[in-house]
Amino acid sequence: MTEHVELRHGAYADSVTLLQVSRTVQDEAGVVAAQVAMATPLNLEVLAGMGFTVPAAAPDDLVVALRLDESAELDSVLAAVDAALSRSTAPSGGTTEHAPPRTTATALRLAPQALVLVSVPGAHALVEAVDALDAGSDVMVFSDNVPLAQEVALKRMASERHLLVMGPDCGTAVVGGLGLGFANVTSPGPVGIVAASGTGCQQLLALLDHAGVGVSSALGVGGRDLSAEVRGLSTRTALTRLDADPGVELIVLVSKPPASDVAAEIEEYADSLATPVELALLGPGQPDLTAAAESVLRRLDRDVPAWPVTGSADAPLLPDGSILRGLFVGGTLCEESRLIAGELLGADRVDLVDFGADELTGGRAHPMIDPTLRLEQLSRAAADVRTGVVLLDVVLGHGAEPDPSALLAPAVTAAERPVVVSVVGTAHDPQDLDRQVRILAEAGAEVHLSNATATRRAVELLGGGR
């Protein structure tokens, strides 16, 4: 067994690209383990977990870590690393005379009026987003790990200029039918969504789609927009935009639990608009996302369908299995389950992890793209005899993994205990919703479209629901 660890200064590639490079290199003959990643604290931890010893490194250094068996030639594997890296970083055509733009400002000179989508590492996101505002463009900031003070500064600047900042940490948006980030495929329709919650928005899109109601725009504003610091700066702009759209009959505002005084201010602002606003602000004692979707349907005089359930969680409960283990890729879905299960089971029987949280994504792709960390944790949860029921979410749509169930299904079967999954997606999502649901159901999971019903079912399987 040979180990090779090297640092490359001044080499940079984004986390998704490096994920692809790592996978390509892993497939080389004789490679036992390979990780090509930026040396962020999180990635260094992952590398240590894989048993690699990495010398002192800065986050801008690229780490190449390889473990090879006797059959492998280090030189040829390194050549494969270089080939994979250069393939991924080669400019997409053109000569050196027409080098691609290096900043958002330059790109906007070539394409004025364009919408800007920022997904660079969080520490660098403000600068690119300000380029957009300086050029008079709206901007979606997909990046997470953006300091709160920078978010406030950015949104103040945007607010003064009547421009919209979607984000930071905005995973999902639909602008006039165009899906950005992890957006689901929806039909045009009478609903406009303002979402301080990415997967909360996706849950609404999925439920409304199932009920046959389209959504014309879903403007994400970032999970902290209704916090005491940000005070709904982007929410106000987004509400104003949707209010001005003649195609929007009903606006839904969905948010992670907001600061209460900010919620009151926004409610007052919403009341001043010509278009009615349905508030779906999560919190203790508040309606869950599914209840909010049902309320929307009733306000639009539509029938509320039965939310689909496929398969059944047949595996028996283990004797010591009393804990609900939830492993989520969706932050709001995790939050919703915590509210529901916490109330029914008590906090000490509920153990939920959000793999999309800032501290688990520094220098790594989002778990909707890179499932590695959650799959590892799932096998650990299955090895723990106290794990009673496993609760998972799978989020479909543009940008997300092409076939998430394929990797998850064997782990569901291997868990050998009841597994409940919410698969959040619409009928026309690229992953094929029906197929994803079927694969998980065949692997032994009970699959719901509604995360709230999935959570209640998991609690019920644990004998909760007092």
Place this chain on the structure above:
Amino acid sequence: MTAPDHVVGVGVDLLADAIEAQAVDVTRVDWRPPMPGTEAGLATVAADPRRRAANEEAVARMLRVQAMLVDVGPASAILGLEPGHFLHAGPPITWDRASGPLRGALMGAAALEGLVDDPEDAGPLFERGQHVSLEPCHHRGAVGPMAGVVTPSMWMFVLEDPDTGARTHCTLNEGLGKVLRYGAYAPEVLDRLRWMAGVLGPLLQAAVRSSGPVDVTGILTQMLQMGDEAHNRNRAGTLMLMRDLAPALVSAAADAGFTTDDVADALRFVGGNDHFFLNLAMPACKLALDAARDIPGSTMVVAMARNGTDFGIQVSGTGDEWFTGPAQLADGLFLGDYGPDDANPDIGDSAITETAGIGGFAMATAPAIVRLVGGSVPDALATTRRMHEITLAENPRWSVPVLEFQGVPTGIDVTRVCRTGVLPQINTGMAGRVAGVGQVGAGLVTPPAEVFPTALARLAELAAAAD
């Protein structure tokens, strides 16, 4: 809301792919991390509420300036220079740190002013420093190519912006080869300077005063469309200046006490010196950039200058402070038997042309000289395009025909240099490192990278203080 028909994507390619899959065009930014240690400063300056308007104001003021040649006269009268007072190129420097060519030029100038008989004897004068003082040209409203040494008896062009009355100044160009500005001080160098002060300067003065002001900015506009980039190639500009001044020079000569042979000598000298116009291009650029100085919050570079030892920049939002680092060696071609070991580090105020968007920044418009500085035509096009990455605007007057008449990249932005790591590209002559040698080559050079993070840190400090 309607769907955008174009998206700019900066960051993860996968997200751009997902948009293209929905049949919407995406312009992808080739993003890379900024220069080390600049992250926090970049965020602070980007969020500075004064920045955008300040930079717009800096660019607008700069582009409004019209540089007119209004007079020619000796530095003693025009700048009030006293005997023993020496101006030089670049940021401030003392004799003990001065490089060979700057020392050579100072020694020659000391002899020219009669402070010593033989230039070789001038060393002790500067070492003692009792009766001499050194000051940057930039501190006196002037710019000087290469060593940039100015003394009271040297004649200077006076440029003025008619709207504001602001003025800048520059000596008359001596030609190429063994000349004072490259550090040569042989007898023929000093003889030439004496003739320039005795005949050429007064003739030009008479011509300018009788013809009326010459529109230097206008000549720059035209010469950029005639293959000059106005730093290493000034051939068309020089001939246009002759065209504008020759009739008045001929008619005014007699009254000024000069013979027809003097006129012929002057015209032959100017016509035979392809760089004559450089000494008008430089003060024209300084006049424009000076208008953009001292705007709080502006991140625009208003001067880049080298003294042969240090490379310094000044920034609009940071006042008169110089941010300096070691001057670099140019990469290019050498005259005769000279080689890299013979070259002095970068020297001269002529990088004011690049600061104003011409010279290396307008390389695409001067394909005739790409080989002189060791490049190719595609390199030249790529260079001008690349400079748009680090500049705030395009100059609508100064356009490049081969790039579809796109304006030259104008207003270097400290933040964009730090973000991209793209350094300003400067075309330059190379002086011999030993005093007295003169020019040894020409080539391309950049500032030392560290001056930009240093300037950024100061901008961030001022932005935080203003908050």
